[in-house]
Amino acid sequence: MAQSEPGPTRNWGSPGLWLGCMLAAIGIIAGLAITDAIGKYTAMLLLLIPAGLMFPLAKSSKQKNTACGGNSAAQKRYTRRVAIFTSAYLASFALMTFLQEAGEVAYALRVVLALLPGLAILGVLWAVGRLILEESDEFLRMLTVRQSLIATGLALSAASIWGFLQAGDIAPPVDLYWVTIIWFLGLGVGAIVNRVQFGTWGAV
């Protein structure tokens, strides 16, 4: 039986392009939300865009790493875990928005619905932690640690500055999940710093 030729592989483009799009999307949504140009639920709904952009970003990174002989077993596990938890986030968030739009929701159900997206995000954070523990390549592990530290520094700095501005009645109160969003944005900034300093984006 004749074997068929493998089809042409889709080119997912540069990870930098997708990363830039994701950062820009988060920045624009954050700007619109902070200036009250859009409401809370609209902002949360629009955050599905950068979450969705994680898919082509992961695909293009994987393609680039494969071309460089990269993609360790730990990275593959990380990509799979992030895909699962991001999907869980999108599904739980869609369900929450749908039920809230549908009408009155019981308190207990509201608690469960509000916890689900948060737990899914917790899963992504766990996946980053597992990547650091499981990556056997010390250079790639260092890149991930640097990214995480940059992200943590940015998130805590933003939370501290905004918190004191809020305490001084200068800035409006914002929902706490923005700290996590800034942390993910910080991972992107960390990847750029890695690229500039070490010539590679890293695994996250």
Place this chain on the structure above:
Amino acid sequence: MKNRLKVLRAERDWSQQALADRLGVSRQSVNAIETGRYDPSLPLAFTIADVFGMRIEEIFQRE
């Protein structure tokens, strides 16, 4: 720290990927070490020395 990784690799006609496979690390790691952007840990430096059949100080020197 400077190193002779690139020269030693060229002498053996190994690509970065071939050396990375022998070391059990990524090609990015080899590239970062070669270009002096990253100094390997002592265990990895010993592995590099073993792969080239040399002593660590024959491959890595202080600036």
